[in-house]
Amino acid sequence: xxxxxxxxxxxxxxxxxxxxxxxxxxxxxxxxxxxxxxxxxxxxxxxxxxxxxxxxxxxxxxxxxxxxxxxxxxxxxxxxxxxxxxxxxxxxxxxxxxxxxxxxxxxxxxxxxxxxxxxxxxxxxxxxxxxxxxxxxxxxxxxxxxxxxxxxxxxxxxxxxxxxxxxxxxxxxxxxxxxxxxxxxxxxxxxxxxxxxxxxxxxxxxxxxxxxxxxxxxxxxxxxxxxxxxxxxxxxxxxxxxxxxxxxxxxxxxxxxxxxxxxxxxxxxxxxxxxxxxxxxxxxxxxxxxxxxxxxxxxxxxxxxxxxxxxxxxxxxxxxxxxxxxxxxxxxxxxxxxxxxxxxxxxxxxxxxxxxxxxxxxxxxxxxxxxxxxxxxxxxxxxxxxxxxxxxxxxxxxxxxxxxxxxxxxxxxxxxxxxxxxxxxxxxxxxxxxxxxxxxxxxxxxx
Numbered sequence: 145x146x147x148x149x150x151x152x153x154x155x156x157x158x159x160x161x162x163x164x165x166x167x168x169x170x171x172x173x174x175x176x177x178x179x180x181x182x183x184x185x186x187x188x189x190x191x192x193x194x195x196x197x198x199x200x201x202x203x204x205x206x207x208x209x210x211x212x213x214x215x216x217x218x219x220x221x222x223x224x225x226x227x228x229x230x231x232x233x234x235x236x237x238x239x240x241x242x243x244x245x246x247x248x249x250x251x252x253x254x255x256x257x258x259x260x261x262x263x264x265x266x267x268x269x270x271x272x273x274x275x276x277x278x279x280x281x282x283x284x285x286x287x288x289x290x291x292x293x294x295x296x297x298x299x300x301x302x303x304x305x306x307x308x309x310x311x312x313x314x315x316x317x318x319x320x321x322x323x324x325x326x327x328x329x330x331x332x333x334x335x336x337x338x339x340x341x342x343x344x345x346x347x348x349x350x351x352x353x354x355x356x357x358x359x360x361x362x363x364x365x366x367x368x369x370x371x372x373x374x375x376x377x378x379x380x381x382x383x384x385x386x387x388x389x390x391x392x393x394x395x396x397x398x399x400x401x402x403x404x405x406x407x408x409x410x411x412x413x414x415x416x417x418x419x420x421x422x423x424x425x426x427x428x429x430x431x432x433x434x435x436x437x438x439x440x441x442x443x444x445x446x447x448x449x450x451x452x453x454x455x456x457x458x459x460x461x462x463x464x465x466x467x468x469x470x471x472x473x474x475x476x477x478x479x480x481x482x483x484x485x486x487x488x489x490x491x492x493x494x495x496x497x498x499x500x501x502x503x504x505x506x507x508x509x510x511x512x513x514x515x516x517x518x519x520x521x522x523x524x525x526x527x528x529x530x531x532x533x534x535x536x537x538x539x540x541x542x543x544x545x546x547x548x549x550x551x552x553x554x555x556x557x558x559x560x561x562x563x564x565x566x567x568x569x570x571x572x573x574x575x576x577x578x579x580x581x582x583x584x585x586x587x588x589x590x591x
Contacts, residue, residue: 147222155260155464159234161218163211163252171210172203172248179206204246215254229261231464231495232471259464259471266459266503268575274450276578277588279439281432285585290431294404297411301401306353311400312336316378317393319360326390334377336394342368350394357396364388439585446591448565451572455500456493463492501568508571512563520566521559522546 146162176195179202183193199206219234234256244250306312314336318329341347346366349359367373375385405411412421421427469488473479504510525545529537537545550556 145218147218149226149228149258155262155462156467157228157258157260158237159219159222159256159258161215161254161256163214163254165249165251168207168211168214168252169248171214172207175206175210176203203248207246207248211252219256223258228258231259231261232468233475234258235467235471235474257467257470259467261499262461262463264459264461264499264503266500266507268458268572270575270577272454272458272576273579274447274454274576276447276580277443278580278582279436279443279585279588280582281435281439282584282586286428286432286435289435290428291404293415293431294407294411295402297405297414298403299405301403303399303401304354306338306351306396306399307401308347308351309339309401311402312338312350312353312394312396313398313400314394314396316361316363317395319391319393321390323360323391325393329390330378330380330388330392332377332379333397334379335400336377340373341366342370353396353399355396355398359394359396361392361394363390363392435585439588442588446588447573447578448569451569452497455572456496459496459500461496461499463495465492468492468495501564504568504571505564510567510571512560512567516563517556517559518546518550520563521550521555524559524562525549 145164145167146160148160150158150160152158173195176198180193180195180198181191183198184190185193185197188194188197222228223230223234235258237255237257239255242253244252303310312335313333315331315333316336317331318326320326320329336350338347338350341350343362343365346362350361353359363374363377367377369386371382371386374380374388375382378385378388380388407424407427409422412427413419415421415427416430421430465488468491469484472484472488472491505512522542526537526542529542529545550559
């Protein structure tokens with residue numbers, strides 16, 4: 145057997161594998177004998193089928209399988225021995241001028257295209273500057289949060305006339321272009337929240353309505369073409385909602401209003417526990433504290449996004465793009481040319497980030513331990529359980545679920561990648577200069 149590498153350029157190579165009968169015949173003979181022992185063929189006792197009979201009936205398919213196995217083993221060992229860092233997977237090079245008899249005497253030559261990882265250096269230093277935002281709660285955000293919390297603990301009333309922030313409970317009926325009711329059209333009983341209406345003119349038309357009033361509603365304009373909201377309101381799928389052009393008639397059946405809960409001790413105790421907060425000022429301070437804690441996470445996500453973008457732009461190197469496109473198409477048969485063209489840039493950016501991550505870990509001897517992966521998975525599962533169960537789980541129960549969760553390879557890989565990204569983000573944050581900047585939450589959202 146002979147295996148060699150031919151460099152096309154710094155990012156592409158051809159690996160050639162020549163296989164002679166003496167390389168593959170021992171494997172083929174063994175496979176034939178193993179099949180003879182297990183074969184169940186009429187006219188022969190189990191385990192007594194002659195190997196010659198198996199070879200005559202199934203020899204060529206066994207030959208093909210064993211050569212494929214030999215090629216895979218040989219290629220993987222070669223890449224490992226040569227310490228070649230490849231991207232994607234080697235692709236068989238189709239050569240139409242080669243034909244084989246598959247008669248157990250052929251000399252085979254197989255060529256594989258290989259995409260090579262680029263060589264590059266990483267040099268993060270204090271000269272690299274990134275903004276670390278310190279988000280402050282603005283009055284508008286604080287007032288909105290307080291209002292929502294008070295309404296969550298308030299009581300429902302049914303006023304005669306609708307006002308701003310009310311909920312109109314009624315029937316939505318699809319209309320034809322001429323304004324008549326669409327025969328067999330979409331109809332649904334729903335609650336229309338005025339605080340979710342995006343168009344101010346439409347919102348104004350829904351204020352001052354009474355029971356049994358009717359109003360024509362441009363539902364797409366009302367919700368700024370948000371297919372998910374339209375679909376939820378009409379109980380249809382999002383694809384249908386996105387294509388929907390009709391107006392709807394809203395017939396009001398009831399006006400619902402959620403009154404804000406009183407700022408009293410009973411309200412404070414429900415929210416924070418008995419005696420934790422005793423005044424309106426203390427309540428406002430507590431809500432401010434909780435909001436700013438949430439905003440720390442928002443600021444951290446923004447910083448991570450900025451580090452990702454900055455790193456991709458700073459660390460310059462090329463990829464074997466044409467090879468990677470062929471590999472993506474070969475491994476995703478349903479991928480269209482349009483989808484490949486539209487999605488390749490994002491794929492290339494993520495691949496570049498992965499290469500940067502791996503280099504940071506390797507050059508700085510950063511090891512990721514199982515305990516870190518376990519804690520990451522445990523935190524993630526804990527958050528999910530708290531969404532559905534206010535009581536949560538005991539630490540022992542959560543640990544047991546985490547062990548079960550990590551037994552699936554894809555779950556373990558996901559948790560590992562999350563830890564890896566955080567370790568790399570932490571390294572880069574420590575290497576560069578972070579310039580802190582205070583910013584109001586409303587301004588931060590505009591970023």
